[in-house]
Amino acid sequence: MLDKAADQKEELIPYRGPTSPYALNEIFIQDAFANDDERLWMQMTPYSWSRPLCLNASQGYWVHLSKFRGDGVVSCHRHPAPVHGFIIKGGWRYLEHDWVATEGSYIFEPPGDIHTLVALPEVEESITLFHNTGALIYCDVDGNTKGYADVFTRIDGYAKHFEKVGLGADYVKNFIR
Ligand code: FE
Numbered sequence: 001m002l003d004k005a006a007d008q009k010e011e012l013i014p015y016r017g018p019t020s021p022y023a024l025n026e027i028f029i030q031d032a033f034a035n036d037d038e039r040l041w042m043q044m045t046p047y048s049w050s051r052p053l054c055l056n057a058s059q060g061y062w063v064h065l066s067k068f069r070g071d072g073v074v075s076c077h078r079h080p081a082p083v084h085g086f087i088i089k090g091g092w093r094y095l096e097h098d099w100v101a102t103e104g105s106y107i108f109e110p111p112g113d114i115h116t117l118v119a120l121p122e123v124e125e126s127i128t129l130f131h132n133t134g135a136l137i138y139c140d141v142d143g144n145t146k147g148y149a150d151v152f153t154r155i156d157g158y159a160k161h162f163e164k165v166g167l168g169a170d171y172v173k174n175f176i177r
Contacts, residue, residue, distance in 0.1 A: 024177050027054055032065060033127070042161040047072040047119065052158050052175040053129075055151055061133040062151045068092065068126045072119035076141060081134030083109035090126025092119050101128075114139070 034040035034051055041049040047070045054063040060081075065088075066074075072092070084107070091102035094115040101107060109115070111134075119126060135150040155172055162171040 027175065027177065029053060039162075039165040039167060041067060042158055045072070048074070050154075050158075052154070052172070054177060055155050055158070055172070055175045056177050057151055057155065058177065059133075060151055061131060062154050063129070063131045064154075066128045066130055068119040069124065070119065071121070072117075072126075074117035075138055076114065076116040077136040077138045078114045078143075079109050079111060079132075079134065080137065081111050083107075083113075083133065084131040085109070086129045088127045088129060090120070090123040092117055092123070092126055092128070094118070114143070 032051070032053060041051045044050050047068055049067040051065040051067070052062065053065065054061075056062060068090070085101070086107075087101045087103055087105040089103055091100060091105070093100045094117055096115045100120070135148045137148045138146045140146060155176065158175070159169040159172040163169040
């Protein structure tokens with residue numbers, strides 16, 4: 001019979017074996033909402049902000065919190081690679097789909113999905129965690145390409161933002177892996 005007490009004790013011993021010197025450091029963010037430091041939120045439009053969590057330059061994805069207040073819109077875009085989203089607060093919808101995302105909703109946007117995100121007028125503020133892979137390819141309503149965003153344009157954008165608000169451009173490196 002197993003000695004339960006001894007067994008449990010064993011479970012509580014921190015790992016003490018070897019680790020690879022090539023493994024990257026974890027990213028730990030105590031207060032991802034950055035309630036006490038608005039500088040961590042980069043303004044994207046008059047109604048939307050983005051707060052980086054993980055900018056993965058080696059695999060081409062980025063994870064961030066997206067915040068909307070009032071009439072937020074993310075103009076029409078196409079995804080060549082998957083997106084995962086989780087709505088933490090508030091809600092929004094896509095003009096192209098008939099569902100409405102609300103607090104607690106999860107969404108998988110498959111490669112090829114084209115949509116326009118609009119905030120709900122009755123919602124004061126919404127916060128969504130997005131895991132974006134590849135790019136957002138902005139297009140007009142007929143599918144003609146207008147521009148794009150990827151992890152590198154995001155890194156550039158956040159670096160400029162952090163420089164402007166006094167944290168220094170290198171602050172963005174905290175989120176890059
Ligand atoms: Fe999207």
